[in-house]
Amino acid sequence: MGLNDFSNIDRVLEELALKDEYRFNAYQVASLSNEIDVDSVNEYLLYKTHPKFGILEAKIETICPENHPDKHFDFGEALPDGEVECRICDESYTLNPYNSHIVFYFKDKYKKEVKKKALKSSKKLLVPI
Ligand SMILES: [Zn+2]
Secondary structure (H helix, E strand, O other), X not given: OOOOOOHHHHHXXXXXXXXXOOOEOHHHHHHHOOOOOHHHHHHHHHHOOOOXXXXXXXXXXXXXXXXXXXXXXXXXXXXXXXXXXXXXXXXXXXXXXXXXXXXXXXXXXHHHHHHHHHHHHHHHHHOOO
């Protein structure tokens, strides 16, 4: 992996979870954390989908020729051969690496933990010195 410091990315993930973002990709996280190496960010996010962290879930999202975010498949699952129909515009298209990309979702447990943590630190601020 090309990145040495992932604390920026971890911070961005917490912010996204606090804002209730439910779907995002490596490009968004890279730009929010000022990382230019999108591939490394993607690798790191994939690493965080490991069940032992319980943070993220990866899905393959397909984009129809009209640019609609269309279908979702589990990451690692084989994509169907042949044509699929866009759920929004009914356009038929064939899936390939150019119209399918990885998107990430937060696990509910992680969102809850982040919110609990944020609540605790905001309470700390209210304690008189
Ligand atoms: Zn469409």
